[in-house]
Amino acid sequence: xxxxLKVWRQEGPAAKGGLVTYEMTDVSPxxxxxxxxxxxxxxxxxxxxxxxxxxxxCREGICGMCGLMISGEAHGPDHTTTCQLHMRTFTDGEVITxxxxxxxxxxxxxxxxxxRGSFDRIIESGGYISVNTGAAPDxxxxxxxxxxxxxxxxxxxxxxxxxxxxxxxxxxxxxFLGAKITHLGExxxxxxxxxxxxxxxxxxxxxxxxxxCTNIGECSFACPKEIPLDVIGQLNADMRNAxxxxx
Amino acid sequence: xxDTLSEFFTEGEPIADTQAPKVPIDKMWTQRQFDAGxxxxxxxxxxSVIVVGTGLAGGAAAATLGEAGYHVKxxxxxxxxxxxxxxxxxxxINAAKNYKExxxxxxxxxxxxxxxxxxxxxxxxxxxxxEVSANIIDQCVAQGVPFAREYGGLLDNRSFxxxxxxxxxxxxxxxxxxLLIGAYQALERQIAAxxxxxxxxxxxxxxIIEDGRARGIVARDLVTGELETHIADAVVLxxxxxxxxxxxxxxxxGSNVTASWRxxxxxxxxxxxxxxxxxxxxxxxxxxxxxxxxxxSESLRNDGRIWVPKRAEDCDKDPxxxxxxxxxxxxxxxxPAFGNLVPRDIASRQAKVVCDEGRGVGPKVGDFRRGVYLDxxxxxxxLGEDAIRNKYGxxxxxxxxxxxxxxxxxxxxxxxxxxxxxxxxxxxxxxQSSIPGLFVAGEANFSDHGANRLGASALMQGLADGYFVLPxxxxxxxxxxxxxxVDENSPAVAEVKAAVADxxxxxxxxxxxxTVDSFHKELGHIMWEYCGMERNEEGLLKAIDLIxxxxxxxxxxxxxxxxxxxxxxxxxxxxxxxxxxxxxxxMCIDALHRSESCGCHFRSESQTEDGEALRDDxxxxxxxxxxxxPDEAGLPGKPVLHKEDLTFEAIELKQRSxx
Ligand SMILES: Cc1cc2nc3c(=O)[nH]c(=O)nc-3n(C[C@H](O)[C@H](O)[C@H](O)COP(=O)(O)OP(=O)(O)OC[C@H]3O[C@@H](n4cnc5c(N)ncnc54)[C@H](O)[C@@H]3O)c2cc1C
Ligand code: SF4
Ligand code: FES
Numbered sequence: 001x002x003x004x005l006k007v008w009r010q011e012g013p014a015a016k017g018g019l020v021t022y023e024m025t026d027v028s029p030x031x032x033x034x035x036x037x038x039x040x041x042x043x044x045x046x047x048x049x050x051x052x053x054x055x056x057x058c059r060e061g062i063c064g065m066c067g068l069m070i071s072g073e074a075h076g077p078d079h080t081t082t083c084q085l086h087m088r089t090f091t092d093g094e095v096i097t098x099x100x101x102x103x104x105x106x107x108x109x110x111x112x113x114x115x116r117g118s119f120d121r122i123i124e125s126g127g128y129i130s131v132n133t134g135a136a137p138d139x140x141x142x143x144x145x146x147x148x149x150x151x152x153x154x155x156x157x158x159x160x161x162x163x164x165x166x167x168x169x170x171x172x173x174x175x176f177l178g179a180k181i182t183h184l185g186e187x188x189x190x191x192x193x194x195x196x197x198x199x200x201x202x203x204x205x206x207x208x209x210x211x212x213c214t215n216i217g218e219c220s221f222a223c224p225k226e227i228p229l230d231v232i233g234q235l236n237a238d239m240r241n242a243x244x245x246x247x
Numbered sequence: 248x249x250d251t252l253s254e255f256f257t258e259g260e261p262i263a264d265t266q267a268p269k270v271p272i273d274k275m276w277t278q279r280q281f282d283a284g285x286x287x288x289x290x291x292x293x294x295s296v297i298v299v300g301t302g303l304a305g306g307a308a309a310a311t312l313g314e315a316g317y318h319v320k321x322x323x324x325x326x327x328x329x330x331x332x333x334x335x336x337x338x339x340i341n342a343a344k345n346y347k348e349x350x351x352x353x354x355x356x357x358x359x360x361x362x363x364x365x366x367x368x369x370x371x372x373x374x375x376x377x378e379v380s381a382n383i384i385d386q387c388v389a390q391g392v393p394f395a396r397e398y399g400g401l402l403d404n405r406s407f408x409x410x411x412x413x414x415x416x417x418x419x420x421x422x423x424x425x426l427l428i429g430a431y432q433a434l435e436r437q438i439a440a441x442x443x444x445x446x447x448x449x450x451x452x453x454x455i456i457e458d459g460r461a462r463g464i465v466a467r468d469l470v471t472g473e474l475e476t477h478i479a480d481a482v483v484l485x486x487x488x489x490x491x492x493x494x495x496x497x498x499x500x501g502s503n504v505t506a507s508w509r510x511x512x513x514x515x516x517x518x519x520x521x522x523x524x525x526x527x528x529x530x531x532x533x534x535x536x537x538x539x540x541x542x543x544s545e546s547l548r549n550d551g552r553i554w555v556p557k558r559a560e561d562c563d564k565d566p567x568x569x570x571x572x573x574x575x576x577x578x579x580x581x582x583p584a585f586g587n588l589v590p591r592d593i594a595s596r597q598a599k600v601v602c603d604e605g606r607g608v609g610p611k612v613g614d615f616r617r618g619v620y621l622d623x624x625x626x627x628x629x630l631g632e633d634a635i636r637n638k639y640g641x642x643x644x645x646x647x648x649x650x651x652x653x654x655x656x657x658x659x660x661x662x663x664x665x666x667x668x669x670x671x672x673x674x675x676x677x678x679q680s681s682i683p684g685l686f687v688a689g690e691a692n693f694s695d696h697g698a699n700r701l702g703a704s705a706l707m708q709g710l711a712d713g714y715f716v717l718p719x720x721x722x723x724x725x726x727x728x729x730x731x732x733v734d735e736n737s738p739a740v741a742e743v744k745a746a747v748a749d750x751x752x753x754x755x756x757x758x759x760x761x762t763v764d765s766f767h768k769e770l771g772h773i774m775w776e777y778c779g780m781e782r783n784e785e786g787l788l789k790a791i792d793l794i795x796x797x798x799x800x801x802x803x804x805x806x807x808x809x810x811x812x813x814x815x816x817x818x819x820x821x822x823x824x825x826x827x828x829x830x831x832x833x834m835c836i837d838a839l840h841r842s843e844s845c846g847c848h849f850r851s852e853s854q855t856e857d858g859e860a861l862r863d864d865x866x867x868x869x870x871x872x873x874x875x876x877p878d879e880a881g882l883p884g885k886p887v888l889h890k891e892d893l894t895f896e897a898i899e900l901k902q903r904s905x906x
Binding site for chain 1: 311328396439762817
């Protein structure tokens with residue numbers, strides 16, 4: 001296939017960026033989107049240009065490292081990560097714009113690479129169960145009903161990619177936050193810190209400059225792991241409970 | 248042969264582990280923990296540890312050392328510790344819990360691991376791994392890791408290649424992710440508590456040694472390009488495996504050998520580097536643009552049946568049109584006791600055998616069809632599509648996405664790919680390398696899997712090392728500290744830093760004709776062709792020659808655009824490939840000298856009449872620990888081979904048979 005790419009190039013955090021056009025010929029439909037960028041980068045290096053910087057690592061859809069806005073959609077048109085998006089999804093002759101995640105809480109580092117350190121800081125603020133190594137009771141001491149275990153698992157599938165934020169017109173990370181709250185909240189081990197957790201994580205979320213959630217739903221639509229919107233409902237319920245219990 | 252060999256290396260003094268206490272094997276770990284010195288809680292904050300890597304091994308170690316109160320600095324090259332390569336592990340994690348009452352025990356897990364590794368791992372370390380395995384599950388459940396559960400609320404198990412009990416704990420096809428998130432959360436908790444400092448997008452480029460002890464690292468901030476010096480009382484490398492030396496592998500794109508190789512160049516021995524595990528169930532290569540290979544979890548072999556057509560003429564037919572009697576279920580035929588669940592080395596090699604016979608399936612790449620069928624038709628018929636979807640749904644989706652084919656309708660196509668390395672830096676029972684103060688954990692060390700790793704055992708080892716072993720053994724080392732202050736600005740430290748800067752400058756200034764990737768691809772091709780699933784003397788000699796000239800060309804003709812003082816991914820890759828080019832040669836030398844077949848190391852000169860690996864315990868029951876020797880120009884010269892004899896007291900050395 002032949003394609004026209006318009007790629008966001010930006011030398012550094014403070015530099016001014018802009019779209020640069022590249023013509024691609026002979027793109028195989030079996031390539032992943034990132035492999036197509038690899039091919040372009042090989043060409044750029046051969047032409048003594050700097051290749052396009054973008055993040056990826058596992059290329060299996062699980063590490064959450066990749067993430068691009070492709071023609072205005074987070075991770076592109078398929079419900080998957082950018083590394084698992086294949087060129088067979090596009091049509092010959094298509095013009096594709098490629099941009100980094102855009103959110104004030106994800107500053108651009110270079111080209112298509114952004115800083116998602118804010119996600120780590122949200123987890124740091126309480127997204128864990130406080131248990132030290134070595135003193136855990138036997139795993140079978142605490143049975144977990146299968147429906148709770150399954151719901152916890154579903155929420156725990158979040159890979160922290162940031163697509164939900166990039167897709168949200170408010171730049172809210174409510175889906176990411178809700179996923180963690182739901183994961184830990186479904187488990188008996190997560191109960192002791194449940195209220196404290198939601199309060200501090202939401203505070204951190206706001207301090208990082210993420211926007212508020214107005215139930216638009218773009219986040220869940222863009223999420224490659226199909227984290228459902230009801231985790232945001234859970235987040236809100238836990239917030240209400242926390243507010244009540246602290247009164 | 249001996250004459251040829253002496254051209255490539257010299258033999259040095261034997262080496263031995265001195266840290267395993269001389270008590271019966273089941274008392275050893277308790278004894279060692281008791282003997283290890285203590286550090287008073289109030290003194291711990293004065294002691295510091297650098298942990299390179301945030302995978303299961305490094306993440307767990309940093310979190311646990313932080314909990315204990317030491318001051319920890321944690322490094323990874325990704326933007327978040329949660330993205331370490333461990334996250335990609337799919338199938339599961341072993342533990343001798345015997346929850347299924349099917350005869351499992353510490354001893355049986357130990358026995359299976361030793362046997363699976365073809366008796367090329369150290370008995371004492373392997374036993375300890377089995378011993379602490381059960382604690383891992385408890386720890387992870389307490390952290391909130393959502394393992395698969397049964398309706399009664401208790402944990403579910405499944406079985407994995409090479410064993411006959413159900414001891415694998417799993418979280419659908421995302422076990423690695425869930426375990427790593429657990430460790431990551433524990434780590435973030437310590438960051439909040441102030442015991443751990445996190446350095447993401449940082450790459451360790453050199454080890455700092457002072458007074459013969461590992462005392463720090465030089466790391467590059469990958470965003471600003473700045474070279475930083477970090478000093479500590481001890482250094483832990485948990486930097487993962489080096490399978491990416493093959494270019495195409497199931498490893499993450501950034502997986503590299505740099506941390507280990509730089510330490511090796513500074514005196515840490517590299518053990519059994521040629522032991523590479525090839526995984527039997529990967530999606531076959533489709534084209535030459537391909538950047539990596541994708542694993543389909545081995546757990547698929549529980550329900551999928553592997554076959555190829557009996558006749559080569561049938562290979563381009565639609566598999567549905569090939570009658571049952573014209574299919575060769577070759578694993579079930581050759582290994583009736585284990586069938587499709589034979590260990591990985593056997594499953595891989597047999598796939599190669601049938602493809603080499605011209606009975607491979609799928610599109611031709613070059614002249615060859617490299618693929619075999621993994622068929623779920625009978626499982627779907629027996630259990631229903633929903634049950635299969637429930638068990639393997641995400642793997643099936645992934646397959647569909649990558650190949651564009653629907654595995655619910657027809658069989659998957661699979662082929663072996665490089666997956667894991669059993670070789671790594673040599674460590675003793677304390678996980679300390681041959682450099683005092685340098686500890687090595689997880690896939691980066693060599694110790695527990697011998698010549699072949701059983702499925703679901705790497706996650707177990709990573710977490711065993713990180714949560715339980717290292718925090719106890721490093722305590723002994725730290726109890727003898729604090730070690731004398733090292734001045735970051737001392738001439739010795741400044742010299743190391745300057746050397747890193749020079750090397751970076753050199754890479755940027757060559758400005759040749761070829762991209763870094765083109766060198767990496769060529770190296771990978773050489774490694775796969777001559778040091779891959781099957782090796783022989785002639786091929787290995789050729790490979791060494793090819794690698795040497797490729798390395799020479801690299802330093803003359805590589806093209807690395809951009810500058811050192813910004814995010815520069817070409818530069819990052821160039822440094823990694825430069826180290827792979829040295830490692831590749833050592834792997835070939837190691838494979839060349841080991842003229843027996845064992846586990847994943849299959850020397851075609853050493854096989855039984857029916858084509859099985861033929862081990863030679865008389866001559867090769869040892870760990871090959873290699874010491875770096877530079878030539879006058881500082882390039883790899885003739886490495887020195889130190890042999891650690893493997894002794895078997897708790898287990899009987901036997902020929903491995905899965906028939
Ligand atoms: C696709 C796949 C599936 C697998 N499935 C299973 C399974 O089901 N069961 C199982 O037991 N095993 C499995 N394995 C193997 C297992 O995942 C790995 O062996 C294991 O996770 C390695 O963990 P680790 O902590 O040693 O290293 P890794 O998780 O590889 O972590 C390496 C860390 O080191 C850091 N690092 C590396 N170099 C540097 C440097 N120079 N400077 C700074 N940081 C650096 C990285 O950033 C990273 O944080 C699988 C492997 C793959 C590839
Ligand atoms: S909720 Fe979905 S989109 Fe958001 S970070 Fe998690 S996986 Fe990515
Ligand atoms: S690179 Fe890991 S999810 Fe895309």
